[in-house]
Structures are given as structure tokens and as C-alpha cells.
Amino acid sequence: GDSVTQMEGPVTLSEEAFLTINCTYTATGYPSLFWYVQYPGEGLQLLLKATKADDKGSNKGFEATYRKETTSFHLEKGSVQVSDSAVYFCALSDLGDPNAGKSTFGDGTTLTVKP
Amino acid sequence: DTGVSQNPRHKITKRGQNVTFRCDPISEHNRLYWYRQTLGQGPEFLTYFQNEAQLEKSRLLSDRFSAERPKGSFSTLEIQRTEQGDSAMYLCASSLGTASNEKLFFGSGTQLSVL
Numbered sequence: 001g002d003s004v005t006q007m008e009g010p011v012t013l014s015e016e017a018f019l020t021i022n023c024t025y026t027a028t029g030y031p032s033l034f035w036y037v038q039y040p041g042e043g044l045q046l047l048l049k050a051t052k053a054d055d056k057g058s059n060k061g062f063e064a065t066y067r068k069e070t071t072s073f074h075l076e077k078g079s080v081q082v083s084d085s086a087v088y089f090c091a092l093s094d095l096g097d098p099n100a101g102k103s104t105f106g107d108g109t110t111l112t113v114k115p
Numbered sequence: 116d117t118g119v120s121q122n123p124r125h126k127i128t129k130r131g132q133n134v135t136f137r138c139d140p141i142s143e144h145n146r147l148y149w150y151r152q153t154l155g156q157g158p159e160f161l162t163y164f165q166n167e168a169q170l171e172k173s174r175l176l177s178d179r180f181s182a183e184r185p186k187g188s189f190s191t192l193e194i195q196r197t198e199q200g201d202s203a204m205y206l207c208a209s210s211l212g213t214a215s216n217e218k219l220f221f222g223s224g225t226q227l228s229v230l
Contacts, residue, residue: 043119105159
């Protein structure tokens with residue numbers, strides 16, 4: 001079945017540091033890939049997505065590139081801010097079955113950015 | 116667009132009792148999903164509806180769990196004869212379209228504690 005593996009946290013960085021959160025996946029079909037973010041006290045919200053190989057999703061200074069050859073979708077940001085402190089979830093949805101509705105999530109990586 | 120609303124926010128119950136949660140999706144969203152999340156884990160798919168039809172149900176879902184979306188609008192998730200292992204955050208999400216790779220909009224969840 002489908003699965004998503006994220007680098008374990010927590011990750012603690014100083015403000016303006018470079019961020020990478022690794023994500024690799026296993027899928028039977030041809031998945032779309034997502035990063036969701038959960039800020040303290042809030043629900044999950046979509047950060048970015050990519051639907052085909054070599055696509056780059058980007059939002060709020062975050063980027064991730066869909067790498068089919070390495071089955072990866074690593075999240076990066078060049079300069080983090082305190083306000084980026086949150087839990088980040090990598091996820092996939094598989095379009096192989098049009099009735100298949102589920103998204104498969106990784107276990108999340110907690111990021112803390114210190115001033 | 117008032118977002119996905121879930122009630123109650125918290126539910127404490129005794130083992131063996133029945134509980135029911137409600138989810139109001141974003142108006143006119145076709146798909147509605149239920150996920151379960153435990154501490155340190157990512158959301159785990161339970162079931163989803165397209166309009167009023169329940170199209171997929173996780174094989175991990177016990178027959179004590181039942182969900183409905185009677186008029187294709189709000190949904191309820193009922194757990195009968197609760198067990199301590201049912202303690203978790205129950206998340207509802209909705210999406211506008213019917214493709215598997217649509218953006219999910221999550222509610223803030225219902226935290227269930229079974230004593």
C-alpha cells in the first residue's frame with residue numbers, strides 16, 4: 001500500500017536558518033504530493049502541492065520538488081522565521097483509482113524556530 | 116466561507132458509552148472525509164463521502180464506527196461501545212471537487228478521551 005516517511009523531529013533552528021524536511025513515499029500508482037502545516041491550536045492547512053514529476057510547489061517561501069526517480073518531496077525554505085514554528089505533514093493521494101479518496105500522511109515533523 | 120466546523124471540540128466519555136461527532140463542511144464541497152489522529156502520528160484515513168454516498172471505508176475501521184452524510188451536507192461519525200483505544204483526535208475535512216488530489220480543508224477536530 002501507499003506510505004509516506006518523514007524525517008523524525010523535532011527540528012529546532014535559529015531564525016534565518018535554512019530548513020530541509022525530508023519526505024519519501026511509496027505508491028502503487030502515480031500520486032500527487034502535498035505538504036500540510038498545522039500551526040499551534042489550528043487545523044491542518046495545505047502549504048503546497050505538486051501533481052506530476054519535476055513539478056515544484058511553492059508557497060510562503062517554502063518549496064518542494066516532486067522527484068519521481070528518488071520518490072521524494074523534500075520541503076525547503078531558505079530563511080525561516082519564528083512564525084514558521086509548526087508541525088509539517090507530507091502526504092500523498094493516488095489517482096490510480098478514481099473512487100479512491102484517501103490521502104496518506106506522514107507522521108509529521110515539529111519545527112521550532114528560535115529568535 | 117466559514118471553514119470546516121466540528122462539534123464538539125472535546126468529548127470525555129466512559130468506556131462502553133456511545134458518542135457522536137458532527138462535521139459541517141464548507142458549503143457546496145462535494146467530498147467529506149473523516150480522519151483519526153493520535154499523538155505523534157499523522158492523520159489516518161477512516162472514510163469519505165462524495166455528496167451523500169459513502170465511497171470508501173478503511174479496512175481498519177471497526178464495525179463499531181459508522182458515519183452518515185444524509186443530505187450531502189453535514190456528516191456525523193458515531194462510535195458505539197467506546198474503548199480506551201478510541202481516544203484520539205477525530206478530524207473532518209472537505210474538498211470542492213471530486214478528484215483525489217483536491218486540496219483538503221480541515222476542521223480543528225474533536226478530541227475524544229475514553230476513560
